[in-house]
Every structure is written in C-alpha cells, then in structure tokens.
Amino acid sequence: MKRAAGPGELMIIVPAFNEEAAVAGVVEEIQRVVPGVPVLVIDDCSADGTAAAAKGAGAQVLSLPYHLGLGGGVQAGYRLAFELGYEYVIRLDGDGQHDPAYIPKLFDVLKTSGCQMVIGSRFVDPEAAYTSVARSWGIRFFRIILRPILGKTVHDPTSGYVGVNYDALALFSKSFPLEYPEIEALVVLQRKAFRFQEVPCKMRPRRTGRSTITAGKSLYYIIHVLLGVFVNILKFERHRWRW
Amino acid sequence: MDGSLNALTMFSLVLLVAVLGSVRRSHIRVEYSVSWLGAALLLLVLSRSPALMAWVAKLVGIEDPPLALLGAVMAVFLFVFYRFSTVVSDLKEANIALTQRVAILEYYLQSDHESRKA
Numbered sequence: 001m002k003r004a005a006g007p008g009e010l011m012i013i014v015p016a017f018n019e020e021a022a023v024a025g026v027v028e029e030i031q032r033v034v035p036g037v038p039v040l041v042i043d044d045c046s047a048d049g050t051a052a053a054a055k056g057a058g059a060q061v062l063s064l065p066y067h068l069g070l071g072g073g074v075q076a077g078y079r080l081a082f083e084l085g086y087e088y089v090i091r092l093d094g095d096g097q098h099d100p101a102y103i104p105k106l107f108d109v110l111k112t113s114g115c116q117m118v119i120g121s122r123f124v125d126p127e128a129a130y131t132s133v134a135r136s137w138g139i140r141f142f143r144i145i146l147r148p149i150l151g152k153t154v155h156d157p158t159s160g161y162v163g164v165n166y167d168a169l170a171l172f173s174k175s176f177p178l179e180y181p182e183i184e185a186l187v188v189l190q191r192k193a194f195r196f197q198e199v200p201c202k203m204r205p206r207r208t209g210r211s212t213i214t215a216g217k218s219l220y221y222i223i224h225v226l227l228g229v230f231v232n233i234l235k236f237e238r239h240r241w242r243w
Numbered sequence: 244m245d246g247s248l249n250a251l252t253m254f255s256l257v258l259l260v261a262v263l264g265s266v267r268r269s270h271i272r273v274e275y276s277v278s279w280l281g282a283a284l285l286l287l288v289l290s291r292s293p294a295l296m297a298w299v300a301k302l303v304g305i306e307d308p309p310l311a312l313l314g315a316v317m318a319v320f321l322f323v324f325y326r327f328s329t330v331v332s333d334l335k336e337a338n339i340a341l342t343q344r345v346a347i348l349e350y351y352l353q354s355d356h357e358s359r360k361a
Contacts, residue, residue: 060350060354061350062346062347062350063346063349063350064342064343064346065342065345065346065349066342068339068342068343072339072342072343075339075343076342076343076346076347079343079347080347080350083347178339
C-alpha cells in the first residue's frame, strides 16, 4: 500500500468493468505520461480478467466483491485515496476514451486555479469534440438544463475525465451519486459553493466494449439524472426553507 | 357489498396467518412484519364493521362503499410499499458502504501481504 508521502500528492483512479482488453493499455499509457504516480484500477466485479490485466500492467487494484455501478466504484476509489492521504485525484475511464496525455494539464489547473474540481471537456474546443450524434444532443440538453442551476455553462457535463482536490475528495468520499454520477456531482459541488473549471481535452473512441448507456437506456438515463439533479437541489436548499 | 366484505375478511385473515407463519419460520423479520400485520388488522376491522366503512366512505366523500373499500385497500398497501421502499433504500446504502469497506480492507490486507513478501 502506498500512502501519500506528503501534501500535493496525486493518485490516478480508473474505474473498470469488463475492460480486460483495454485496461492494461490505459495503465501503461498513464505510467508513461506521469511516471511514479500511483494508478488505482477499481474493478467493479468484472466477469473477465480486468483485475489481473490491470495488476499485470503495474496498477494497484481495488476489487469490489459485487457490482456497484460506476458511482459506487468511483466512490470506493475516492474513499481509499482519501484514507491514504492523497490531496489530488484524477479519474479517467478504463476503456481508453480519455487520453492520459492531458493528465499533467488537468493536474496543473487543479493545483493553480483554486477550483475543487476540473473537468476534461471535449466541447470547449469544438475541433476536439468526439462523440456520437445521440450523445451530443443529450449533452446539449443537459447543458441547457444545468445553465440556470449552476450559474454558468458547462460544455461537457457528462465527462468522466475529472480531477478533484482534497475538499471535493472529502465530500465525495462521504456522499457520491451511485448511477450516472457526473451531472449530479456538479450540482452537489455547486450547492456546496465549490468551484469547477473545464479544461479542453480530446476524447478518443473506446478501444473495446460498448457504452453502458444504450439506446434503450437513454430515456432512463435522462429521467434518472433529472430526478437526481432535482433531489440534490432540494437536499441542499432544505435548510433555507426552515423557519 | 356483503360478498366484498366477506372476501376482504378472508383475505385479511390469510394475510395475517401468512405473515405470522413467515415470521415464525424467520422468513420475515419481526420489525418488517409490523407493516403487514397492521395492514391486515386494519382491513379486518374495516371489513367486519360496515358502519365504520360507511363512516370512512363519507369522510373521504366517496358515495359508493365498494369503491371506498377499494380505496382503503389501495391506501393501506401504498403505505406498506412506501415503507418498504425506504427500508430497501436504507439496505442498499448499507450494502454499498459495506461492499466498499470490504474492498478497501482487502486492498490493505493484500498490500500488507505483498510488502511482507518483498
């Protein structure tokens, strides 16, 4: 177990579910970009050899005994990083969509901007945008919905390429949305008066497998996320309504 | 109406016996049987006192007693379902926390084991 040696230490977390074919490449790429930075792969009870592939590539592995879904896995990673004393955590997906080349840029902005969270965004720079048409429309929809709630435009609210500092890490290690966590997490941060900033990134097609948000699940995704946003607003505004 | 009330009485008794039997065989924990037993007793009382049923019907402004009976049954079971939704949600929260804790403890053990070997 590698505890943080001191303040300012970074840990990279990589949630992965059935990513045996892609995860080793992701870990090796991260190690080439930021050598010496610990990489923690959170294996969300995969049925394939994800954990062994990650370990073989040199990552530490946190194996969940049963499948929790993306939010539960990411929160487990945040909890461990928080307990080990890391001040910064950057999360990228295990399917290879997030280019590790942007980690130094995200880390730099996280350290110098005073923001509690940075988001790797594919839409700040329109030329860097890579996504499907359906997802692109979904992102536009949530951009419009979130604008009045967050008080600013978030170009890529569904991006899972994020970095958090100690304050956000402390918050998320206690409470984090279970399913489709990205958008709800933004609302939680905003309600806590935390700040976040987008950093332009290029995204790549996933190396293997398919997205968990299929066409059939898209409607469920939209309803779930809208409800989650609404509930988080109610939760954090509750004290204002008390007499 | 009498037929409906008799059927409701039978249903309430079957529910009571089934829940008590499940508690006895430890299929349902005592604390989670309370909602079911309460619902069964309430339906039993309503089905055996037409005067009370008529009073409830008048209170909620439903002229037709069978309709009021159906409304009462639905209200009781909606309450039970709501209660169990909160219980299931609490259990899920606890399960997530436990799963994460088990994974983290396993990670610590594994790391300790590897550092001892090294």
